[in-house]
Amino acid sequence: MDEIGIKAEVLARIRRESKGRDLPTVTGEFSLNGTGIRADLAILGEHFQGIEIKSAGDTLKRLSSQLHGYTRYFDRTVLVVASKHLRGLRDINLQGIEVWSREVIGEWQCRRAGTIAAVAGNTLLGLLTAEEERRALRSIIAVDGSVSSDGARTEFKHAFNRRYKPTSDLFWKTVRGRGIRREDIALLSRYLPERERFRDAQAAQDHEWSNWALRMAALAGASAPA
Numbered sequence: 001m002d003e004i005g006i007k008a009e010v011l012a013r014i015r016r017e018s019k020g021r022d023l024p025t026v027t028g029e030f031s032l033n034g035t036g037i038r039a040d041l042a043i044l045g046e047h048f049q050g051i052e053i054k055s056a057g058d059t060l061k062r063l064s065s066q067l068h069g070y071t072r073y074f075d076r077t078v079l080v081v082a083s084k085h086l087r088g089l090r091d092i093n094l095q096g097i098e099v100w101s102r103e104v105i106g107e108w109q110c111r112r113a114g115t116i117a118a119v120a121g122n123t124l125l126g127l128l129t130a131e132e133e134r135r136a137l138r139s140i141i142a143v144d145g146s147v148s149s150d151g152a153r154t155e156f157k158h159a160f161n162r163r164y165k166p167t168s169d170l171f172w173k174t175v176r177g178r179g180i181r182r183e184d185i186a187l188l189s190r191y192l193p194e195r196e197r198f199r200d201a202q203a204a205q206d207h208e209w210s211n212w213a214l215r216m217a218a219l220a221g222a223s224a225p226a
Helices: 003-017 063-073 087-091 121-125 130-140 149-174 182-188 192-223
Strands: 025-032 037-044 048-054 076-082 098-102 109-112
Touching: 003 025, 003 037, 003 048, 003 182, 025 063, 025 149, 025 182, 037 063, 037 149, 048 063, 063 076, 063 121, 121 130, 121 149, 130 149, 149 182
Parallel strands: 048 076, 076 098
Antiparallel strands: 025 037, 037 048, 098 109
């Protein structure tokens, strides 16, 4: 199973685990600012979770540095791997990281229990854009210049939800009452509306050019000598 297929199964599990509660805000390819690392899935609910996926087609070359970034910013880090990678994990520091895998046919299994931390709110603010961080600090900075961790965490949650909740809500609404399909994963991109507007504009432009070419051909035919 490739990364997209694994994402679909991970999100199906998250939906099952959220039964009776509000679904979390989820996004794909979440950038951990300044690290060059993108989390395959970032999930904000009761905790801030990062999901790293290593399919059978991936290698573990960058995994140590990736996990270091994950554990800095996420309360809970979950590593989902193809079974072929289990042996390679022996040489990687997995302290606090939850590991899941499965055989080609069978159920997903938790291979290693992880822990849930409480990342400092000030650290989470480092994931925001410069403008988002300034806005957050204006809201919570005390007279003496100090910033409470709880206040910073709350502001991070607000900013994360402003940025990603619209696409997350669209995703959960689209897959309601049915299985999650591979093609659904694209809905998690916050750039999807921009891409759709560009695609529609391009199609309209192509239509205009096609009509213009037909009109020019018709005029040329009409003006040709008998």
